[in-house]
Amino acid sequence: MKSLFKTLGLVLIVLIVVSCAARVVNTVAHLEPVPTKAEVHTNFSTEQLAEGGALFSNNCDKCHKLFEPQSRDAEKWNHVLKRMIPRAKLNYEEGKLVRAYIIAHSE
Numbered sequence: 001m002k003s004l005f006k007t008l009g010l011v012l013i014v015l016i017v018v019s020c021a022a023r024v025v026n027t028v029a030h031l032e033p034v035p036t037k038a039e040v041h042t043n044f045s046t047e048q049l050a051e052g053g054a055l056f057s058n059n060c061d062k063c064h065k066l067f068e069p070q071s072r073d074a075e076k077w078n079h080v081l082k083r084m085i086p087r088a089k090l091n092y093e094e095g096k097l098v099r100a101y102i103i104a105h106s107e
């Protein structure tokens with residue numbers, strides 16, 4: 001009986017570690033280099049940036065105030081977005097549009 005609990009405990013720990021690891025590495029902020037403002041304007045259409053803006057204002061004020069894109073530079077934003085894209089439950093494409101919008105209006 002004791003060893004059954006030990007095994008179950010171990011399985012639970014492995015599951016927790018695996019699910020956390022999977023969650024933190026799969027956003028655009030982890031996988032694609034941080035674009036400059038100029039690159040964002042070249043690579044994204046006005047419509048895509050507007051969509052990113054809508055996703056930003058609809059999803060990023062659920063837990064705190066909406067932080068101004070102007071408040072940080074692209075590198076700092078990317079660092080924050082590694083944590084916030086998963087928190088906002090945005091899929092890969094949505095994360096990409098939000099990052100593009102924020103960088104387009106960053107410091």
Ligand code: HEC
Nearest residue numbers: 056059060061062063064067080083084085087088089098
């Ligand atoms: C589920 C809740 C939740 C959602 C949704 C959320 N955040 Fe956050 N945010 C937090 C918490 C909690 C903190 C403070 C702890 C931390 O920094 O991890 C935070 C902190 C921040 C900070 C300050 C971090 C720093 O280190 O300066 C910024 C900027 C931010 N969030 C931006 C965003 C953006 C952009 C989005 C949308 C993509 C977003 N947040 C969505 C919970 C959330």
